[in-house]
Amino acid sequence: MNTIPAWQYIALANTQPSPWKNGGGTTRELLTWPDPQDWTLRLSVAQVEADGPFSRFEGITRWFAVLSGAGVRLHMGASGHTHSLTASSDPLEFDGAQALDCRLINGPTQDFNLMARSTRHPHSRMQRVAGHMYWHLETPTLLAVWANSAPALVEWSGHAGLAIAPGTLAWATLAQANLRTRLTVQGADALFMEIGL
Incomplete structure (x- = not known):
């Protein structure tokens, strides 16, 4: 028998924006787990208003997905690769410790960020959903679904x-x-x- 997990909700409209130190945007934290002051997992939405570098996070794996706007070009300093991302692109996974420069393609963007401490959450993923998708789950795990511009429906083993x-x-x-x-x-x-927890 499958136990239905107890889902919790947080609306972006109920969060407060935190300005970036470089003045290039703001971040709204949706979830910092297990503790806001000592998190190993953070989910947030950023409003990027200007070109500039991203902050580095040692020991953190990051996933980045454009939610709205024309998109960004992310230049990875270590590899020299540049990734062009739009609201239809797959999320980009990268090492949070590396130097990364962001260039807006045509104006501000809104973007989703998942950060997970690599040693604490080695088995993690982010995927974009446009239609109908399903997964067979491993445990223990933390599950999250972000509904962006349209409603989303989650079904749990037929419930x-x-x-x-x-x-x-x-x-x-x-x-x-x-x-x-x-x-x-x-x-x-x-x-x-x-x-993965």
Whole structure:
């Protein structure tokens, strides 16, 4: 028998923006886990207003996804690679310790950031959902679904659907699962995250 996890919600509109030190944007934290002052996992939405470098985070793996705007070009200092990302691109995973420079393609963007301490959460992922997708889950894990510009629906191993309003993050921890534990996400514009605990 599968236990339905207790989902929690946080709407972006109910968070406060924190200005960046370089003045190039703001960040709204949605979830800092397990403790806001000593987190190993952080989910946030950034408003990028100007070109400039990203802050470095030693020991952190990052995922970055454009939510709205024309997009960005991220130049990786260590490898020399440049990634052009738009609101339809797959999330980019990278080492948070490396030097990274952001260039706006045509005006400000809104972007989703997942940060996970590499030694604490080595098995993590972020995927974009545009339609209908499902996953067989491993445990223990923290699950999160971000509904961006359209509602999203989460179904848990055949149980009744969980509706998520646009601009809202739903998250839950899962302590146990079996081979029949399946999570389904439906949505025109959503992100799915699974973070191993």
